[in-house]
Amino acid sequence: MQHITGRAAFMAGVGTLALGLALAGCSSDDGAAAPSGSGTAPVAASTGPVTLITHDSFAVDKKQLAAFEKQTGITVKLVKQGDAGQLTNQLVLTKDSPLGDAVFGIDNTFATRAVDAGVLADHTPAGQPSEAAQYAVDGSDGKQQLTPIDYGDVCLNVDHTWFTKKGVAEPKTLDDLTQPAYKDLTVVENPATSSPGLAFLLATISAKGQDGYLDYWKALKANGLKIDQGWEDAYYTDFSGADGKGPRPIVLSYSSSPAFTLSKDKTSTTTGALLDTCFRQVEYAGVLNGAKNPAAAAKVVDWLQSTEVQSTIPDLMYMYPVDPAATIPAAWKKFAPLATKPLDVPAADITQHREQWIKDWTAAVVG
Incomplete structure (x- = not known):
C-alpha cells in the first residue's frame, strides 16, 4: 500500500533542514565474510560502495558523510523508498535480490515483518548503549537484526x-x-x-x-x-x-x-x-541479508548509532536519539x-x- 511520510513533509514545511546522509564509521573486529543468504553479517573490516535503503524522511549532515567516506574508504549511495511501510514492503518483495546493503527506516510497526521474512542479517554494534538495546529486535536465532537508531x-x-x-x-x-x-x-x-x-x-x-x-x-x-x-x-x-x-x-x-x-x-x-x-515509534537500521558489501554495511549501521550522528537526529529527523550521550536541543527539553x-x-x-x-x-x- 502507498504510505505518505509525515516528517518528510514537516522538514520541507519548516525549510530549515538540509537533506543528506551523515554516516561515520566504527571499525569492527576482523573475521571471515558470511556467504550471501546466511543471515549473519560479517565483522571483517571493508571498504568500497554501500547502498543504504531508507525512507523518505532520512536526513543527516553531508559533512559527516564526507568525513566518513574519507576516513573509511566506504562510499555511500542513498536510495529512498517511501514511508516505513512501503520501504519494508519493497525489502520483503526483493529479499532474494536485495536492493542494497543496509537499511534505515523500518519502524516498530513493521519490524517483525522484515525479520520474519528473512530480510535482515545478524548484527549488533559494538558498544551499543543499554538504552538502545532495550528497543533492539532479534531474529529467530536470538541475535540482533534491527539496530535502534531513534524514537519519538x-x-x-x-x-x-x-x-x-x-x-x-x-x-x-x-x-x-x-x-x-x-x-x-x-x-x-x-x-x-x-x-x-x-x-x-x-x-x-x-x-x-x-x-x-x-x-x-x-x-x-x-x-x-x-x-x-x-x-x-x-x-x-x-x-x-x-x-x-x-x-x-x-x-x-x-x-x-x-x-x-x-x-x-x-x-x-x-x-x-x-x-x-x-x-511510541522506534526506527531501526540493519544489514540486509545477501548484501554485496555486508562488512562495510555493518560499519554504516554502527555509525548511525554513534554519538556524533545521534546528536544530529533531533534537528534533522525530529526524533529522539537512542544514545543518552547525544545532544538534545534546549527547546526539546522544554517544549517536546x-x-x-x-x-x-x-x-x-x-x-x-x-x-x-x-x-x-x-x-x-x-x-
Missing part, C-alpha cells in the same frame, strides 16, 4: 492560541475528542496511507482493545472527525496551529512538533502535545517532552493483525 511519540497536538481565543478548555484524553465540545475540531491521518495514522490506530487499539477500538472510531467520526491522506495536509492545511489558517485546532502529529511552533522570543510555544494519546506512559501494542500482535486492523478500520470509518 506520535501524539495529538492542540493549538493553544485557538482554544484561548475561543474560551474552550483543551482536550486531554482520547475520550475527550468524542465530546460535543470538540465536534468538528479534530483531523488525523489515514492509517492505510500514513505512518503517523497507523501509529494512532495502534494507540486506539491499545487504549480501547480489539473489541472496542472500532466503536471509538465511529464515535470520533460521528463527532466530526476529518481524515486526511497524509500528514502534510492535516498539519499544514487543516490544522490551525501551523500557520493560523486551518479550521481545526486538534491534529495528529508528534510530541516534538511544539518545539517548532515557538513564540518570537522562544520562551513559549503556541501548540502542545497531548501526552496521554501517544504511541516524551510521554511517560506511551500506548503500546506488542510487536507480535501488530504482525499478526496489522493488515486486518487496517482493513476493518477502512470498512468501518471510511466505508
Whole structure:
C-alpha cells in the first residue's frame, strides 16, 4: 500500500533542514565474510560502495558523510523508498535480490515483518548503549537484526492560541475528542496511507482493545472527525496551529512538533502535545541479508548509532536519539517532552493483525 511520510513533509514545511546522509564509521573486529543468504553479517573490516535503503524522511549532515567516506574508504549511495511501510514492503518483495546493503527506516510497526521474512542479517554494534538495546529486535536465532537508531511519540497536538481565543478548555484524553465540545475540531491521518495514522490506530487499539477500538472510531467520526491522506495536509492545511489558517485546532502529529511552533522570543510555544494519546515509534537500521558489501554495511549501521550522528537526529529527523550521550536541543527539553506512559501494542500482535486492523478500520470509518 502507498504510505505518505509525515516528517518528510514537516522538514520541507519548516525549510530549515538540509537533506543528506551523515554516516561515520566504527571499525569492527576482523573475521571471515558470511556467504550471501546466511543471515549473519560479517565483522571483517571493508571498504568500497554501500547502498543504504531508507525512507523518505532520512536526513543527516553531508559533512559527516564526507568525513566518513574519507576516513573509511566506504562510499555511500542513498536510495529512498517511501514511508516505513512501503520501504519494508519493497525489502520483503526483493529479499532474494536485495536492493542494497543496509537499511534505515523500518519502524516498530513493521519490524517483525522484515525479520520474519528473512530480510535482515545478524548484527549488533559494538558498544551499543543499554538504552538502545532495550528497543533492539532479534531474529529467530536470538541475535540482533534491527539496530535502534531513534524514537519519538506520535501524539495529538492542540493549538493553544485557538482554544484561548475561543474560551474552550483543551482536550486531554482520547475520550475527550468524542465530546460535543470538540465536534468538528479534530483531523488525523489515514492509517492505510500514513505512518503517523497507523501509529494512532495502534494507540486506539491499545487504549480501547480489539473489541472496542472500532466503536471509538465511529464515535470520533460521528463527532466530526476529518481524515486526511497524509500528514502534510492535516498539519499544514487543516490544522490551525501551523500557520493560523486551518479550521481545526486538534491534529495528529508528534510530541516534538511544539518545539517548532515557538513564540518570537522562544520562551513559549503556541501548540502542545497531548501526552496521554501517544504511541511510541522506534526506527531501526540493519544489514540486509545477501548484501554485496555486508562488512562495510555493518560499519554504516554502527555509525548511525554513534554519538556524533545521534546528536544530529533531533534537528534533522525530529526524533529522539537512542544514545543518552547525544545532544538534545534546549527547546526539546522544554517544549517536546516524551510521554511517560506511551500506548503500546506488542510487536507480535501488530504482525499478526496489522493488515486486518487496517482493513476493518477502512470498512468501518471510511466505508
